[in-house]
Amino acid sequence: QLDHHGALPRALDPKTNPVCLIESVPSLTRHRFHKKRLVLVLSMVRHFAEELRARGFTVFHYQLDQPESAELCEAGEEACLRDFVARSGIARLRAMEAAEYDAQMLLLSVVAGMETPIEVIQNDQFLIHRETFSDWFDSIPDPSMESFYRKRRRETGMLMQEDQPLGGRWNFDGDNRVPPTGNMPIPGSLVFEPDSITRRVIETVERRFPDHFGDTEEFSLPVTREQVLAWLAEFLSQRLRLFGMYQDAMLAKSNRMYHSFLSPYLNHGLLRSAEVLKAVEEAYQNGDAPLNSTEGFIRQVLGWREYLHGFYWMKMPEYREINFFDCHRSIPQLMKDGDTNLKCLKCVIDQSRRDAYAHHIQRLMVIGNFALLIGVEPKAMVRWMMEMYIDAAEWAAVPNVMGMTLYADGGEVGSKPYAASAHYIDKMSDYCHGCHYRERKRVGEKACPLNYLYWNFVGVHQDQLKGNPRMQTAIQMYRHKSPAERKLIETSSQQFLEQLDATGTDRRLKKPARAAR
Ligand SMILES: Cc1cc2nc3c(=O)[nH]c(=O)nc-3n(C[C@H](O)[C@H](O)[C@H](O)COP(=O)(O)OP(=O)(O)OC[C@H]3O[C@@H](n4cnc5c(N)ncnc54)[C@H](O)[C@@H]3O)c2cc1C
Ligand code: SF4
Structure with a gap:
């Protein structure tokens, strides 16, 4: 909503309409957002406040690191708004619909709880309402x-x-x-050296949100x-x-x-x-x-x-609860710290931790594919995505996880699960070169885990997917495998998953099941 030409600022007159900006701690800590995301958001808000002032607006900016407003920021939006109304003397508030469900519910509860009338105008951050x-x-x-x-x-x-x-x-x-x-x-x-506003925000984030994901090092994004x-x-x-x-x-x-x-x-x-x-x-x-x-x-x-x-x-809100495959695995430690021998996964996790960024296919086909194959609980995956990325927004993370990545909606968004073996990763990346595992090996020592996990996924879910025309080839291929190979796929997958559940990583994977002759 930091848009000078959006519906909200357009409806305001700098001479008569003061603006209220709130750095709400409950909203900033709703997830353990990546520290770089917090720096970006707070720095953009603070620069926006300066720009509004330069345009002649009176801005009441509730900053979480200012002694006079810190307590109100800790309490959240409603406390700040009440203070704003009392100090500015205004008789009516105007706010824009939020893009996310929880923020919109919060806005509506504030509207219901305040004596001051609040006009909620349509969100114009998307081309289609x-x-x-x-x-x-x-x-x-x-x-x-x-x-x-x-x-x-x-x-x-x-x-x-x-x-x-x-x-x-x-x-x-x-x-x-x-x-x-x-x-x-x-x-x-391009590199944008942090100015004094951003440097102060970096200090605040490091001090106030030490447990959040990632770090603030080398922050150089535009603000x-x-x-x-x-x-x-x-x-x-x-x-x-x-x-x-x-x-x-x-x-x-x-x-x-x-x-x-x-x-x-x-x-x-x-x-x-x-x-x-x-x-x-x-x-x-x-x-x-x-x-x-x-x-x-x-x-x-x-x-x-x-x-x-x-x-x-x-x-919403039912959509974020769905779980078509009934998966309940929690996020393994390797997805948090990148401690894994799967080189594709390690590259993307390390870069995501460092930059809070991965492009779409890395999110979908490396992180998402791994989570799909090991059966991560969809809600846990949404949380992970929200914590990891600089652009974290629930309206995007929920359908991308539930619909695209984990097929948790049974095919409402995606026409099939985006499950893949090492073949896809090898074709579309340079990750396999130098990996501990062998991308072409399906089972046995050093076989790429994505290979047996992929076939295990097809085998386990074949009944649920048998009506999906785009899964027919994979299901038929699985069924044509010999009973011995199917057994090997199953035991290799079980070993991998047991190891993952016990230690959080594949690094100490036991000697794998032997390949069938
Ligand atoms: C599991 C998962 C979680 C995601 N979570 C988020 C999220 O929290 N916030 C978010 O903004 N995007 C999310 N995305 C969508 C997409 O991955 C990012 O928008 C994109 O990677 C951002 O990088 P970019 O700006 O360089 O995109 P580019 O590849 O340059 O694409 C241009 C723009 O298109 C839009 N876009 C592209 N694909 C999508 C998509 N699938 N959904 C929505 N917008 C899209 C974005 O606004 C993006 O900036 C997620 C995707 C997946 C698979
Ligand atoms: S061999 Fe397997 S684990 Fe290694 S990079 Fe390739 S796909 Fe990833």
């Missing part, structure tokens, strides 16, 4: 992401020629699955609108061209590759989706980006981002 989305969803027989995306392309005219998609195709996914090469040049990210515009310009000029082609590729040396790293700024309102989409389409029109990259990016923002947000709101 959640009510419009749910009307559309209920109005057609196939409300899939693809139908939604095509409808939005037609409505916005983006990459359209009359009523046909530019290039004659809606989708360039086929061109966008190119594996990486080890020597491909990856541009370095103002001006810096974020430079960040966007760098993406357009240096990365967008290859974004599409290498969208699914993964490299040990870079977690960002050609991705935009725009999600935290879109989520907090420093960037608006519409302006980002326009800039990307213009890059294509100016000949600076190919169609496959442009379409690939637009699909993510105009399609997936909007679709999952609308879907989340339609399904």
Whole structure:
């Protein structure tokens, strides 16, 4: 909501409408958010407050490290709002709907509890309001992401020629699955040295939230609108061209590759989706980006981002409780500290701990796939995602975990579980080179655990998945395996999981089951 041109600031007059900004400790500690996320959010809010003051607004900023407001920040939103009303003398409050369910419930309970009337205006951080989305969803027989995306392309005219998609195709996914090469040049990210505001926030986060995930070291992300515009310009000029082609590729040396790293700024309102989409389409029109990259990016923002947000709101609060496969494993220690011999997992976890960032395929196909294969409880996985990433937002984490990653909704969002063996990781990354395990070995000593865990997953869930046309090949392949091989898959998986449950890591894996002849 840090948007100078959004619905809320637009409705305010600097001369007569004071603004209240709250650093609520209960909200900042709802999850053990990564420290870099806390630094980013607090620094963006504090810079936003300065910018509002420069525009002539009177800002009541409840800062958690200021003696006069610390206690109120500890108490949370309602205490701060009551103080704001008493001190500013205003007769009416105006707030914007929250993007997340719990924050919206909190807002409504504050509205109900306060004597001062509060006008809640529609959230405008998404292109489609959640009510419009749910009307559309209920109005057609196939409300899939693809139908939604095509409808939005037609409505916005983006990459359209009359009523046909530019290039004659809606989708360039086929061109966008190119594996990486080890020597491909990856541009370095822009570095923004922390100013005095950010340095103070870093101290506060280290002191006040020592138990939170990760660290604040080498924080150098953009925190103002001006810096974020430079960040966007760098993406357009240096990365967008290859974004599409290498969208699914993964490299040990870079977690960002050609991705935009725009999600935290879109989520907090420093960037608006519409302006980002326009800039990307213009890059294509100016000949600076190919169609496959442009379409690939637009699909993510105009399609997936909007679709999952609308879907989340339609399904909450029940959606975050579902558990189609009835999985109950808690997060193993190796997913917290990266202490594992699975090199793919170690790379992504170490980089996520360091930067609070992993790109989509790393989240889905490395972390998510491992969690799916070992049967992590979906709610625990949502918590892990919320703690780990700089862009953590429940409206995104819940459908991406429940729907995309763990298939906990039984196929409402994804058309099949995104389960994969080492073959996929080896094809789309350079992780397997130098790994302790052998990516081509299915069972036996040094066999990649993802191989036997994958077939074990297919075997265990075959009855639940037998009606899914996209799982037929895998189920048939599993059934054609000899009884001895199936037994070996099962015992290797059991050994691995027992070891994981006992020690939290695979590092001291016992001598594995012997391969069948
Ligand atoms: C298990 C899991 C958890 C996730 N949790 C979050 C989260 O808490 N917050 C969050 O913003 N995104 C989340 N995502 C979606 C996606 O992974 C991130 O938005 C993306 O990786 C951010 O990096 P980027 O800005 O470089 O994205 P790019 O690859 O450059 O994509 C451009 C933009 O498209 C949007 N986008 C792309 N894919 C998705 C998607 N599946 N869902 C929603 N938006 C999408 C994002 O706004 C992103 O900034 C999650 C994905 C998975 C698989
Ligand atoms: S061999 Fe297996 S564990 Fe190792 S990097 Fe490849 S897929 Fe990951």
